[in-house]
Amino acid sequence: MAASTLTRTAAQERRRRGIIAAVFLVPAFVLFCLFFLGPAGLGLLYSFTDYRGYGDLEFVGLSNYQQLFADSEFYTALGRTILYTVVSVPVGYFLALLVSALLVARSAKGKTVAQVIFFFPWLVSPIVTGVIWRWLFGESFGLVNYLIDGVGLTPLKWAQDPNLALAVVIIAGSWGGTAGTMLLFMAAIKNIPTSYLEAAELDGAGPVTRFVRIVWPLLAPTSFMVILLGTIGAMKEFAMIQALNGGGPGTSNVLIVQYIYKTGFERSEIGYASAASMILMVILLIIAVIQTRFDRSDLN
Structure with a gap:
């Protein structure tokens, strides 16, 4: 009797x-449905119509997707986005990892001041980030060209050369994203048992060896999350590059989200832009699934 009462x-x-x-999950579920689903x-509905932001919807089937897959501008924007992602994500990853390792080092001086300095970019909006780096790399008024000219070298045409313009975008994106990634790495490094590092130090391992052989492998879960979020963020980059150079020179550095924006809001082709958005969503889902599979294989 007592056992059944306890079970009940x-x-x-x-x-x-x-x-x-x-009860606590209901608000999150409502917000998820309202702002995502x-x-x-x-x-998805618009992608099968010729909707232009006004008037009635007319169903056109797969016409938008067929036109999209034949559009060279779409492939150019997608290719430039992939190039930006492939370069910027590793640069941001290793930059944040290096800064984090230096800031948690026992022998580091001025950690508090350094953390504030490196954390500052996270407080700046992507639009402001773009404006800052646009000023720094301006061809006729920029600080970088002023310093280059000051040492007797020829100033570079940052805004006219597509590759140089993309390099500026990568530098600006890495600078803006380092702070958030840095905090993740710092928290993960501090959670590593000091006994591991002390044992390696007693065996004669130097700081670099201890980091490469012990710390970095133990950061695998954090590294996975950083790379996944960084990849998705880079594929969706918009505000910073829009403020920096607007995808220029010309349309040479228009990324996929800018292509969607220009198509949907400047050309009023909402249905066509929605089809491009659906393709981007599928690409991001594929990237997430692939990275998740790699993470699981590493754990096994």
Whole structure:
């Protein structure tokens, strides 16, 4: 009798906790439906129509997708986005990893001041980041060209050369994204048991060896998350590059989200832009699945 009473009480307690958890999850679920599922469903609907932001919807089937896959501008924007992602994500990853390792080192001086300095870019919006780096790399008024000219070298045409313009975008994006990644790495490094490092130090391993052989492998879960979020963020880059050079010179550095923006809002082809958005969403899902599979294989 007592055992059945305890079992019934435990079941009631689990039910009560489940109800409380569901109550707390309802607001998140509503927001998820309102700001993700709703817009995604509407975008999917628009992608099969010729909607231009006004008037009635006319169903056109797969016409938008067929036109999209034959559009050279779409492939150019997608290719430039992939190039930007392939270069900027590793640069941002290793830059943040290096800064984090230096800031948590026992022998480092002025850690507080350095953390504030490196954390500052996270407080700046992407638009402001673009404006700052546009000023720094301006051809006729920029600080970088002023310093280059000051040492007797020929100033570079940052805004006229597509590759130089992309390099500036990569530098600006890495600078802006280092702070958030740095905090993740610093927290992960501090959670590594000091006994591992002390044992390696007693065996004669130097700081670099200890970091490469012990710290870095233990950062694998954090590295996976950083690379995944960095890849998705780079594929969706818009505000910073729009403020920096608008995808110039010309349209040589227009990334995929800029292509969608220009198509949907400047040319009023909402249906066509929605089709491009659906393709981008599928690409991001594929990237996430692939990276997740690699992460699971590493753990196994």
